[in-house]
Amino acid sequence: MKVIDIMQKVAVVSLSDTIKYAIHVVNRDKDDIIPVINQEKVYIGCVTKDSLLEAVASGIPLHATLESCQITHLPSCLPEEDPAAIIDRIHETVVVNEQSHILGIVRPSALTTGYTSDLQAFERIYGMFDFAYNGILIIDEHEIIVFANRVVADIVGMAKNELIGRSVTDIIPNSLLPIVLKSGHAQYGQKIVINDIPVVANYSPLIEGGIVRNAISVFQELTSIEHLYNELNSVKQLFAELEAIINSSYDGIFITDGNGVVLRLNDAYERITGIKAKDVIGKSMRQLINEGVYDQSVTLHVMEKKQTITIPQTVKHTHKQILVTGNPVFDEEGNLSRILTNVRDITELNCLQSQLQKTKEQTLKYKAELNHLRSMQIKDTGIIYGSEIMDRVIQLAMKVAHVDTTVLITGESGTGKELIAKLIHEQSKGVNHSFIKINCAAIPEQLLESELFGYEGGAFTGAKKEGKPGLFEMAHNGTLFLDEVGEMPLLLQAKLLRAIQEKEIVRIGSTKPIEVNVKIIAATHRDLEKMVKDGTFREDLYYRLMVVPIQIPPLRERKEDIPLLTKYFVDKLNKRFHFQYRISPELVDKLIEHSWPGNVRELENVLERMMITSSEDELTTSLLPETMRRKVPCPKRGTKLKDAVIQTETYVLEETFKEYQSWPKVAEVLGVDRTTIFRKAGKYGLLK
CATH class of the missing domain: 3.40.50.300 (P-loop containing nucleotide triphosphate hydrolases)
Structure with a gap:
């Protein structure tokens, strides 16, 4: 696997482009990072959605060029590099050619997905090898055993874990694996004796990139015809198990030959796409596209590029969003013999990702607005x-x-x-x-x-x-x-x-x-x-x-100030009490809904009480006084403003007194002086 196999195409912007255009690209492509090029189209760094919002929040006009923004210098790599060289990076890596022109981008998730898929594939293969009736033994380029199945362990009389890491000639002195490893040529039907047990062995080199990396030996005992019979049954069982494994996969599996003719697909593929096996098996992908079954085919892309390719697709008749990965399989001569396609249903994942993205954007928007307003207003007054x-x-x-x-x-x-x-x-x-x-x-x-x-x-x-x-x-x-x-x-x-x-x-x-x-x-x-x-x-x-x-208007008439005031008071109290509380968005919404008879003083007192009594890191609506959590009855339509104020104040005073049974305490909770509380309580006939 190379970097180009997991690289994704990405839009780029120039230093001469405006901040407004860059924000348009971010929203259009739903991407958090955009590479930046200079006049010579050479990669110089990246801008992020956060840096664009911070630039706008700091007062930089939208028509300003990206030269006014912070450029993040993400690392780059060449397309032919081994992904292992960048596996430890936590940020995206920009893929460039030798002239530093941008080809695409590699995300950490793509690295994880690629290596995880490879690891899982190897684990499945090695697991299936243990079911084989034949002995299977694999050595590396240093003649060290890297895999031995249970048959090998039984023949040599050792546990499998004891074989791994040992030299093959220490275990099987007459093994031909070292010769095959050096010559690079396979040998078949070779009879040898291992631990007094006659076996017939086949040897084959495992070549990667023109270099012999491993050698494998597959052998079976020759003690009786029963062994051959059992071998046939074992193969049948293995085939049946492979069939069951393929069909039990939650991901769809779609297989064609090297010419793009459909050979088979599993049950999950039918479930995800709604396409039946009988309708596509035996047909070529070009024919199926012409018939309108597919709008595009990753199989054809793999046939053209001879490499692993991943594309998103939308199934026409079900409107499901799927992620399709085509993997080429080559024969011993290097010819494309099979194309294995994995299909995953990402409809729900995309919905969750979209909701998360909207939440993040809204949070950044609120943060930018708060910072902007605070910087413009607080510093002056x-x-x-x-x-x-x-x-x-x-x-x-x-x-x-x-x-x-x-x-x-x-x-x-x-x-x-x-x-x-x-x-x-x-x-x-x-x-x-x-x-x-x-x-x-x-x-x-x-x-x-x-x-x-x-x-x-x-x-x-x-x-x-x-x-x-x-x-x-x-x-x-x-x-x-x-x-x-x-x-x-x-x-x-x-x-x-x-x-x-x-x-x-x-x-x-x-x-x-x-x-x-x-x-x-x-x-x-x-x-x-x-x-x-x-x-x-x-x-x-x-x-x-x-x-x-x-x-001065009451707080209920300038509710857009409540998020600003809340942030200010929480910051002030955090500093005063050495706290580190955060504010939940739901709490801000609830604070905005409240009528605030005690105005700004009441808001500060409520927040201070919440911070002192809270045992969590985040301030939530559950910490609000009971009177604030209950919904205040809404005056009927047509009620005069003065009467609506009286109704609201009466309700708040009455409910708060029910909870605390003390008018001085009511004054403290509502952030109003005692004189005002007693005057209003007397006015509304609440003093008994």
Whole structure:
């Protein structure tokens, strides 16, 4: 067997071809590797599907030439080389001629298939030799015994395994095998005595490539006519067994003579192709092609090339996909005497391979998209997103950052209002100026004023003697972020409005104004417009804060960001906890389906909980909280959006409470602060 026997044709591309064309070739031929040639048509390396996708993911345009891509330098070989020289390679090998022009490609699977078939064939042959009544003895070119069947072992009085590796003259001193090995000429009907047993022996050299590689001796005892009779029965039995073996083969077997006339085929061939033996035996392959039985014939290819050839075929009337391998058999004079064809049904294998390929392509596509989006977005803002709706939010934040005005950020809890506030600060004031944050809902009303505006020494009981500067003073020339501004008391709202308008504050217990240069960014999850109507929020402060409103959409309205956020959080938590978790595609799909009442914060908390409690290497849907694994009832068509949100939130809160029996735990699981959970539970009548 030579490299050319197992080589496959392959499409090639030039360095001057575009990435788009190369991707077209990959999709057309369903091949992961394409050899590349230069202007002189000389092989220089290969491009792979992965390298093409990585090039596109890195921002290289499709119309760019392959010179922009990574070229993988796979090894090459000549067509006449022995496949044994490349059997240990784990990658494909490009077959070139002496001018380095590409002839084809050899895949590791072809090497394995070729050698496995040869090995199995030898094992079957040697196994059948043991059934022969005659003694069969084979030596190599060094006169060492390489095979002896049971008859030989019985005659010489030794076990078969004891014979292998011994010199033939040590076992049978008068054997003519060494003479035949040296002369290369067969000898027949030679009578000799082995271990006091008279035998008649035939000797023949085994020639490969014009060189005598082995010599074989076949002999039988001459003790009685019964031996000859038994030999005939043995041959008949052997023939019957060979017939049974051929017909029991799961693969189809199809045999013609050297002229392509069909001699026989086995039962498996009829089963696979649906073609009956009576319809083709005795006919030539050219005749069968003319009659439309076959569209092409590997037998004719073997007759022309005098070598093993493999081709894929589709059986016309059954539409089955088969792999056909034709093997030439030569007689002693080197003439083509038989063509043995093996047929394998690969319909199911091709379906599985196609499904696997689609899965791999989809995975690579997701990976390329994730890497592309992350590289374009994260490096600029530090915020994980890829959706158009979030892109508009970011663009607005970037614009308002360069204007000295107040900003009001609205959105549900956990949507990332503080991240947007920090982005605005960094783009306007820079990292060298203070970013001061205060949560107006987390500080009691009596302390909030002193935290914001500071106080003089002795201003009230418990005040420090030296006094204390407020957050406005600490944020001078920087940014003051008022989170949950909707929770600020009405009396304090008036003082905040004056500080924003006059750009000065007065400490508690003092009458001296202090000038402050502070960029005000406020945030709330509440409906301030409704609070103004209800009289719980000052109208003048509302319009002062609403100079530039930024509404952050909930996670359920930008679900295309969920794969990006999931990848980011898992990477971050892997690094933090020294884990190495992977994300299953099914989990990503399930995360996308969830309504996420706790938004991004809930997503991060859920992933952290899964990673801490998991004992597997891959995060799957089985690790999700029970409330997320159950399907949330879908609101009926025609339901108003506000009512649909209420139905969904009620269901999620109620089901989560059933599982944990604790509202603080519900807040932790959903990634929402306790105040929000108790407020919503009370609103929906779930507090009992």
